[in-house]
Amino acid sequence: MKTTFKNVYIAMLIAIGLVLHIIESTIPVPISLPGAKLGLANITSLLTVVIYGPITALIVSVVRATLGGIIAGGVSSIPYSLSGAVLSTIVMWLAYKGLYPRLSLIGVSVLGAAAHNIAQLFTASLILSNVGLFTYLPVLLIIGTITGYFIGLVSNLTVKTLKFNIDKQQARGRKLL
Amino acid sequence: MTVGDKMIVICMLFISLTSMFIINTFFYGTAGTSVIIEVNGELYAQYNFNEITSTKYIEIQTQYGYNKVEIEKNRVRVVEADCPDKLDVLAGWISRANQMIVCLPNRMVVKIVGKNTEIDGVSY
Numbered sequence: 215m216k217t218t219f220k221n222v223y224i225a226m227l228i229a230i231g232l233v234l235h236i237i238e239s240t241i242p243v244p245i246s247l248p249g250a251k252l253g254l255a256n257i258t259s260l261l262t263v264v265i266y267g268p269i270t271a272l273i274v275s276v277v278r279a280t281l282g283g284i285i286a287g288g289v290s291s292i293p294y295s296l297s298g299a300v301l302s303t304i305v306m307w308l309a310y311k312g313l314y315p316r317l318s319l320i321g322v323s324v325l326g327a328a329a330h331n332i333a334q335l336f337t338a339s340l341i342l343s344n345v346g347l348f349t350y351l352p353v354l355l356i357i358g359t360i361t362g363y364f365i366g367l368v369s370n371l372t373v374k375t376l377k378f379n380i381d382k383q384q385a386r387g388r389k390l391l
Numbered sequence: 392m393t394v395g396d397k398m399i400v401i402c403m404l405f406i407s408l409t410s411m412f413i414i415n416t417f418f419y420g421t422a423g424t425s426v427i428i429e430v431n432g433e434l435y436a437q438y439n440f441n442e443i444t445s446t447k448y449i450e451i452q453t454q455y456g457y458n459k460v461e462i463e464k465n466r467v468r469v470v471e472a473d474c475p476d477k478l479d480v481l482a483g484w485i486s487r488a489n490q491m492i493v494c495l496p497n498r499m500v501v502k503i504v505g506k507n508t509e510i511d512g513v514s515y
Contacts, residue, residue, distance in 0.1 A: 247478075288475055290496045313395060321396040324403060338493075343432030344500055346491060349414050355407035359400055366396075 219383070224266070227274050228281075231258035235282035250357045253327060253365050255282065259303050260323055260369045261376065268307040275299040297337040298330040305329035319373065320366030327362030328355055420488030423503030426467050428460065431498040440465055456497030467501060469494065 234254035241252070255278055262271040279299040283292035306326035309317060331354040339347040425439045430453050438447070447462045448470070458479065459471035466486035469479040472494055479494040479501075491502035 288496065294495070316393060317395040317399065318393050320392055321399045324396075324399050328403060338495055341432075342429070342493070342495075342498060342500055344429070344491075346489070346502070347493065349418060349489075352407040352411035352414065355403055356411075359403040359407070363400060 220266075224262075224270060224274060227258045227262050228277050231255045231274060231278035232281055232285070234258065235278060236286045239282075239286040247353070247357065250354060252361050253330065253358075255279075256302065256323065256326060256330070256362075256365050257369055257372065259299065260306055260319060260326065260365070261372060263303065263307045263310055263322075264319070264369075264373055265376065265380070268304070271303050271307060272300065275303045293337050293341065294334045297333040301333035302326040302330035318366065319369040320363055323366030323369060324359050324362035327358035327365070331355060331358045418489055420505055422465060423486065423488040423490075423505035425504055426460075426462055427500075427502050427504055429500040429502070431455065435499075438462055451497075451499060453497070453499075455499070456494070458494055458497055458499050460501055467503065468492070469501065472497065 232255075234257065238252050238254045258278065259271055259275040262274045276296065276299060279295040280292060283289065283295050287295065303326070306322050306329075309322045309325045310319075313321070331351065335347055335351055335354065339345050423440065425437060427437050428435045428449070428451065430451065435451060435453075436449060438449075443462055443464055449460045449462065451458045451460065457471070457473045458469055461468050461470045466484045468484045469482065469492055472479050474494055474496040476496075479492050479499070482492045485492055485501075485503060488503055488505035491500055493500050
């Protein structure tokens, strides 16, 4: 019974991430920027890192990336989104754990976006056995930094409200964490 | 936004803009000599720009998917693809050495090879 609330929260985070993933894939990109995206679903990974720590965050992002790939991106896109989700979650957790008071979630999110881009390009160059793909990394990093900034901004605001709600629930004797 | 955030954002932008400039100036050459089409990391076809007299269309049908490539005298592009996002078609023409167009779902790479720069050598 104690963990039921936590399970519900995790299920909700996965569901929200999945919806954001699908919404994002329906937004058309007018110019050719392969791999460039908003990373809306990264909000849930970042929030899970902050609230529940690395293991739960990995579960949330892996399940979200796999289901999102099946539903929205096509099966061939799963290796890329999976590797990106795993590495960015690990990097975000390390950045949050090591640098949090000095970095806000904006910095954590920008680092996560960079990790996501590097992991995706690494997977792509493994699959195509073509190292030349990394010439595309600077373009991805610029876009990742800009979108990562906004994702961090959203996460900063969300975490405050979410922590307040969780504290309120726990004050009523419900175990959420 | 803390000082650390600003430092990270500025560092990321500086690193990526600098490396973009370096790749654009030194890695991409001026004109390519031939076009290489790779599927799944293996050579599929190679065409020399010298041998292209009129516009040439190449259809690439593999187990990963279908792409149609258009080659002109000194440039190349993808005109048709069956991948969902058609990013390779949107990429447009490429003409400089070492530039490439990638279709990830179909595991296809079109790249131009050739001399790296117009200058053969510089001596002082």
